[in-house]
Amino acid sequence: MAGPPPPCATLLVFTLLFLCTEAEGFAALQTKVFKYRIWDMDQKLLYLRNDQLVAGHLQGANAALEEKVFWVPNRSFAQARQPVILGIQNGTRCLASPAAPRPTLRLEDTDIRALPRAGDASAPFTFFRSYKDGMWRFESAANPGWFLCTSARAHEPLGLARGPDATRVLDFYFQLC
Known part of the structure; x- marks a missing residue:
């Protein structure tokens, strides 16, 4: 024994x-946090207005309003889909899109570095990146088939759309700062 x-x-x-x-x-x-600039194919930049992330043409002194996008990879999802969590203000406010029949996009106060450790609970904060012809698209992990979009009109809130049309822009430039 x-x-x-x-x-x-x-x-x-x-x-x-x-x-x-x-x-x-x-x-x-x-967890490495990356800092990028993002703007849509119509050259609209992102900025905060009334606690909403909007896209518009910023010129002169207003160019300082541009929000940089911070992102981290989310290893809880298949890496082939390039899953990322997106945030602003040094990653203290993240884009979220909880699962819903008609999903919406909102900003949530959370630490971008903590979300990748949340597993499946990080799905509302996760977007799958895809690249084609120099442009990026960001598909919601919690709402498959819904993509990050801007309005065709300037100074409208960032949102989600099923596909591009005359009123929505789904293609973005994504550049390291």
Whole structure:
């Protein structure tokens, strides 16, 4: 009959568990946040107005209103779909689109670096990137077939649409700052 493990074996097990836990925590702290500019194919930039993200032509002094987009990869989803979580204001406010028959887009106060660890609960914050002819599209993970869009008219809120039409623009330029 085997007795208890020797003290050095127990210490080794606890040390390995501690190191694994520390490594996971360190990896979570090391989530790289990328800073990009985003504008639609009609050259409308994103900015905040009345706590909504809108797209419009910003010129002169108004150019300083442009919101930079911060993003992190979301490894909870198939990497082939290029899943990302998008936010503004250094990643403290993230775009969210909870599952719904007619989905809407909103800003939620949350830390962009914490969301990739949320697994399936991060779906409302996740968008799948696709690239074609120099332009990007962002499909909602929680609402398949719905894409991030701007209005064809300037200074309207960012939203979601099923596809491009005369009133919605789904194609964006996405450039590292």
